Every structure is written in structure tokens, then in C-alpha cells.
Amino acid sequence: MLQDIKKLLKKNGKLFILDILSDEVTRTLACKFHLTRKEFLNAMTSNGFELVFESEVLHDDFKCFEFKVSEKF
Numbered sequence: 001m002l003q004d005i006k007k008l009l010k011k012n013g014k015l016f017i018l019d020i021l022s023d024e025v026t027r028t029l030a031c032k033f034h035l036t037r038k039e040f041l042n043a044m045t046s047n048g049f050e051l052v053f054e055s056e057v058l059h060d061d062f063k064c065f066e067f068k069v070s071e072k073f
Contacts, residue, residue, distance in 0.1 A: 002047035
């Protein structure tokens, strides 16, 4: 899926992902499919994306991640 998204992005396009990182919350998550920070960033970088910016969302431990296509790919 990430490879398809990378192909579809316009030049200088951004990919925003809103998610919860399982190792950065203190409560038990209802969904067991959240990744750790290391797993998440590894998946993104190994598929040719580079983290540009990250911010907290004031709701339920979500974070917003902004990625761009890495110039290395």
C-alpha cells in the first residue's frame, strides 16, 4: 500500500498519518494492532518515506505524522 501511495503522490506531496503508538501510551489499547514507534518508523522509512513533522493530537493519545517521499529513493 505504501508503495502505491508513494507512486500516486505529486511532486513534493505529503502523506499524513494519524495513529497511536503502542509503546507511548500508559493504558491498554482496545485495538491490538497498533505498532511501536520503532516498528512504525521502520515501516515508513523502508518504504521510501521520511518523517517531516510530528505533533500530538489532543484526543485519545493520537499523534499526527507528516511524511514526504525520501530523496534517497
